[in-house]
Amino acid sequence: MSADLGRLGGLNRHLAPRAHPRPRRRCAGTSRKTLGGSVTPSRREFIKFVVAGSVAAGGPIDPTLLAVPDSKSPSVPLVHGERFEVCHQIRDGHPFKHPDTTRNADIVIVGGGLAGLSAAYFLRGKDWLLLEKEPQFGGNALQEEFQGQIYGTGSAYAYRDDEGDQLASEIGLRMPLVNSPDPTIVNRTYVPDTWKTGIDQLPYPKEVRESFKKFRDDTMKIKVGEKMAELDAQPFSNFTAAYAPEVQQWWDGFGASNWGATTEESSAYVGLANVQDLTSGGDSKRAILPGGLGCLTHKLVEVLQPKYQERMLDNAAVVAAIQDHGVVRVTYLHQGKLITVSAKAVLMCAPKHIASRIVMGLPSRQKTAMRRYRFAPYPVVNVIFPKPVYNRGYDNWCPGSVFTDFIVADWTMQKNPGYQQKHNILSFYTPLRELERSTLLDENGCKSLAARVLSDFQKLLPEFNVDPVEVRIYRRGHPMFMAVPGQYTKNRPVASRPLDRIFFGNSDSGGPESLTSEAVRLSRAGAEWAELLVGGKPGARELAEKALLAIPE
Ligand SMILES: Cc1cc2nc3c(=O)[nH]c(=O)nc-3n(C[C@H](O)[C@H](O)[C@H](O)COP(=O)(O)OP(=O)(O)OC[C@H]3O[C@@H](n4cnc5c(N)ncnc54)[C@H](O)[C@@H]3O)c2cc1C
Incomplete structure (x- = not known):
């Protein structure tokens, strides 16, 4: 994670021109505007912009996926994620170094987002090893805090009694109902429900x-x-x-x-x-705490770490998973060293564009289906106001703004007896077009986007013209698979089929859209599948097929 706590430099720069032609039509929420409006240069100086998150998180442009160059290639230095030589090397199938096995585990879980963490939870007491490439667990469901006040940087809410909510109850989290139909704020008018x-x-x-x-x-x-x-x-x-x-x-x-x-x-x-x-009225079942579904991954880590700390490795990026004589050899980079662990079963909880590059021996049809997944670049901008600015609705839709909607972080706490809102934290959802992904590689691009979020917000209603104390941008390059035509019924079943001893447990094996409940459902199934496989019991294949074909309510 990179965090820039410095004052904003270059905020008034426009985004760099794009290398690609413009899409025919833009995302509703991403009309390009110059800075201006109510964020004047003097006001900007007082606002701190913080950029965090990893554009390469879950993306193929990851230095740890660096291939070993073959003898014909010029020597390749360890490069930053932005260098596209790395992608080309991976795409071109350069061989990775795979050291001999030095570690064994019955089950290796790749990826410590909600899917990987819940799999670890369901497998408590078994012999597993969880490998997460980022310095923290949580993936797209991650909570942060500002002066003790919690807010979310990604996944927003669950539904009462869905798989995520059930798991939350099981580990002692009670997520209150949102109880607020969505307003729209447009043409300087607030419209409830x-x-x-x-x-x-x-x-x-x-x-x-x-x-x-x-x-x-x-x-x-x-x-x-x-x-x-x-x-x-x-x-x-x-x-x-x-x-x-x-x-x-x-x-x-x-x-x-x-x-x-x-x-x-x-x-x-x-x-x-x-x-x-x-x-x-399905929205009346929404339930959440201030960290969005980051509250769930946070709690899972809290529950698991005291007992299983040595089995939960962060900064551990898997570079290859190879089936070999009845085991899977999983190679990962940790503290500068490549290490190979041998597993009887692997739960691949990293998304498909990663899985397709690190799992060797995929049938070509399956690999093609995995590569067909499309992912939206998706920054979330948290704006922290020193006083109440907006508390009239939980999830608020704003057609024509640079963001699509914004959420009031502590909404479900506000009616708690004695609760006092210290800061009014609003989380702005700002999905981008795929062609705009490169905006996120540049910190100034991120800050400029965040400044446009603030400027558009301040124009929505006259009472919004208030300066925040801080603006925090959490950028993710490939967090959400796009629910494009054919993805759910045609592409996903081919891409997500288990490969002998490897189960694809990321939420993108489910659907029909990217849902934390699917991450939990699939990891529950994946955990059962792994236990059958490790125990040499029949039924693993049938169980996996049933999990893939199940249609969530
Ligand atoms: C902005 C946003 C808002 C959302 N809102 C909602 C919502 O309101 N409700 C809802 O249900 N869902 C929502 N979603 C979707 C939800 O966040 C995801 O479905 C869910 O969090 C995915 O969990 P996961 O574990 O399957 O995948 P991820 O969260 O992507 O986790 C995968 C993990 O694998 C790690 N990884 C990747 N490659 C490697 C490697 N090579 N080695 C080791 N580790 C690796 C990644 O770092 C990551 O931690 C939202 C998503 C976004 C982006």
Whole structure:
């Protein structure tokens, strides 16, 4: 993790020109604007911008994946993630160094996000080793704090009684219900409960409001569950195009925020299922604590570490997993040394674009399916205000802003007796287009984006024109797989099939969108699968197939 605690330099620089042509249409939330608005140069000087997170987290551009050059290549220095020679070496299949086995474990878990941590939890008492390449566990579900106040940098909320919520209860975490239907803030107007009572208050011409209603009512008539394969094969925009552009704009933001894709790039199955869920009150089941689902990974580490510290290695990047005579040899880089551990079973809880590069011997069809996954670059910008600025709704949608929505971090604590909000921390979700990923490689690019977030926020309503004490940007290059057409029903089942002794347990083996509940569900199945395999018992293959085919409610 890199953190720049210095004063902002170069904040007023525009982003560097892109090497790629612009996409035809941009994410709803990512219109490029210059700085300006209410963030004047003198005010900027007082605001501290902090950039953290790893663009390469989970990405192929990782120095620890450096291949050993063959004799014909010029010698390659250990390079930074940004150097694309590394990607080329991996892509071109240069051989990695694989030292002899010096360690054994029944089960190796690769990746310490929610999937890997829950697998370790379900396998308590067994012989496992967890390898995480970052200096901390948590992956996309990570909480941070500012002067003792907790906030989330990624995954936001669970649903009451989903797999994540059940695990939370099991380890002693109670996540209160959100109890707040989503408002929309647009055209300098706050509209509560957007898709129910709010529709009539949307600050648009009457015919646009009618179009919102018609879209909602028409969508409710579609038998989404019965037509899953048919709907998953086409873009969601097929179902939004006939309505006012403002309808599509709203769902462009919702899709980009929740499943990494605008309506044109989303599966219609995912889009329509979400419309139905939202308009029929599914959002009333949302439950969370201030750290978002980082509260769950934080608690898992708290529960596991006292007993299993030696088996939980951070800064341990796996570079290869090779099946070899009934075992899997897993090589990882730790404290500057390559080490090989031999395992009877591996739970591969790193995402597919990584798995496809470190698991050797994948059938070509499966490897191709893994590489077909698309990932949205996704910074989250936390803005810390010294006094209450906004506390009127939990998750707030802002069509036309550089961010898609923002969350009030301590929302579910606010009604606790005696609770006093010290700082008003707002988490801004700012998914980018894939072509904009390189923005995140440059700290000034990140700061500029964060400044635009602040500027757009301050323009939403007059009372928002308040300066924060600090702005924290958490950047991730490939955190969320995009729910594009065909991903769930066609591509995922091919990509996620277990390979003999390797189970692909990352949440991207599930769906239909990127969900922490799927991370937990799959790791529960993966843990059972591994126990069967290690114990030499039958049924592992059937269990894995059932887990892959299960459709979450
Ligand atoms: C901004 C954002 C908001 C979200 N909001 C929600 C939400 O509200 N609700 C919800 O349910 N879901 C949400 N999600 C999705 C959710 O965060 C993910 O589905 C879930 O956290 C993924 O967990 P995971 O363990 O499967 O994968 P990850 O979190 O990606 O964990 C994989 C881990 O593997 C590690 N790793 C990668 N390569 C290697 C290697 N070579 N060696 C060792 N380790 C490696 C990574 O560093 C990482 O820690 C959100 C996601 C994002 C990005």
